[in-house]
Amino acid sequence: MVGxxxxxxxxxxxxxxxxxxxxxxxxxxxxxxxxxAWLRIPPPAVVLLAASVGFVAALGLARGDLLAxxxxxxxxxxxxxxxxQLARLTGRxxxxxxxxxxxxxxxxxxxxxxxxxxxxxxxxxGLVTFVALTFVLGVNFNVERLYRRERGESANAxxxxxxxxxxxxxxxGIVYDPVDRLLDWFVAWRLRSAGSNPTARRAxxxxxxxxxxxxxxxxxxxxxxxxxxxxxxxxAYTLFLLACLALLVPLALRRDIRxxxxxxxxxxxxx
Numbered sequence: 001m002v003g004x005x006x007x008x009x010x011x012x013x014x015x016x017x018x019x020x021x022x023x024x025x026x027x028x029x030x031x032x033x034x035x036x037a038w039l040r041i042p043p044p045a046v047v048l049l050a051a052s053v054g055f056v057a058a059l060g061l062a063r064g065d066l067l068a069x070x071x072x073x074x075x076x077x078x079x080x081x082x083x084x085q086l087a088r089l090t091g092r093x094x095x096x097x098x099x100x101x102x103x104x105x106x107x108x109x110x111x112x113x114x115x116x117x118x119x120x121x122x123x124x125x126g127l128v129t130f131v132a133l134t135f136v137l138g139v140n141f142n143v144e145r146l147y148r149r150e151r152g153e154s155a156n157a158x159x160x161x162x163x164x165x166x167x168x169x170x171x172x173g174i175v176y177d178p179v180d181r182l183l184d185w186f187v188a189w190r191l192r193s194a195g196s197n198p199t200a201r202r203a204x205x206x207x208x209x210x211x212x213x214x215x216x217x218x219x220x221x222x223x224x225x226x227x228x229x230x231x232x233x234x235x236a237y238t239l240f241l242l243a244c245l246a247l248l249v250p251l252a253l254r255r256d257i258r259x260x261x262x263x264x265x266x267x268x269x270x271x
Contacts, residue, residue, distance in 0.1 A: 016144060016207070016214025021081065025074075025219050029081035036086050043087035043094075047101050050079035054108030061234060062115040069115075070229035073222045076108070081219070099168035105218060106175060109133055112225070120235050132241040133221060138179035139248060140213045143205075146187055150205040190252075194259060203262035204255050212251060216244050 036046060054076040060069035083101060087093045110130055117126025187204075194200035221241075228237040 016211040018214045018217045018219055020215075020223050021217065021219040024223075025077050025081045026085070028078045029085060032078065032082045033085045033089060036082065037090055041086075043083050043090075043092055043097050044100055046079060046083035046086055047097065047104050050076050050083060051104035051108055053079060054104075055111055058108070058111035058115040061112065061229065062118045064119060066229040066232060066234065070226040073112075073226045073229070077219050077222050080105070094165075096165040096168070099165050099172055102172055102176075103168050106134070106172075116234055116237075122235075125235060125238055129238045129241060132238070132245055134175065135179060136216055136241065136244045136248075137218060137221070138176055139183065140217055141176075142180055142183040143213050144210050146183070147205045147207070147210050150201055190256065190259070193263060197263070197266060200259055200262040200266065204259040206255065206258060209251050209255060212247075216247075 053072055057069045057072035057076060060066070060072060080101075083097070087097055113126040113130035113133070115126075116129055117123045120126075191201055191204060194204065224240050225234070225237045228234050228240070
């Protein structure tokens with residue numbers, strides 16, 4: 001039997017703290033993690049269960065059962081928090097599980113956006129929602145990845161894969177590699193004036209930005225989507241996502257200001 005005190009081992013190391021995940025969904029997942037561990041349920045099975053709940057939520061949205069879809073989305077998020085905790089707690093972290101989790105989330109996101117398009121009768125709305133959600137989540141992941149890389153820390157990078165996991169890895173790359181490369185290029189372009197100056201580069205890769213973006217993560221996204229569904233206005237979620245995209249602009253400008261100040265201080269110190 002796994003004791004509740006051992007759940008500290010199941011925590012995923014992250015720089016930014018997603019408040020809803022930390023104080024709502026993760027605690028709700030704890031009893032499930034203990035039960036799954038006692039029953040010896042493999043983490044990939046929990047991933048597939050979470051995905052199944054997400055697909056049923058999408059079906060509910062398409063059929064107009066908005067309240068049921070909202071509740072199912074929150075259950076899906078609880079299970080999302082449980083599978084990773086279970087893998088780390090039981091020492092069953094695997095390459096297949098990592099990619100299966102990422103691909104399942106992507107497919108559920110696509111299904112939800114397709115259901116939104118069906119319910120509203122607007123294919124462009126569903127497409128914009130999917131692209132915006134994928135981009136926001138990609139920025140969230142990459143900002144933390146680059147923050148850790150700048151400080152010589154290991155990021156939560158996707159591992160090498162073989163077999164079926166390799167197929168999932170290729171699908172993952174098709175969707176996310178363009179976002180990764182775009183952000184790598186953008187950051188390199190903005191930091192060209194900093195050169196190898198570690199102070200300036202770390203001023204640009206600041207923890208506050210990582211924390212803000214962490215709170216635009218998938219748990220928060222599905223919570224907001226659920227609120228929009230429960231309120232009978234699922235299309236309002238697209239407006240929320242557009243606001244998330246707009247928020248990226250002042251965050252980027254703030255980083256530029258921090259970089260400029262750091263470089264100016266360096267010039268003043270070394271005339």
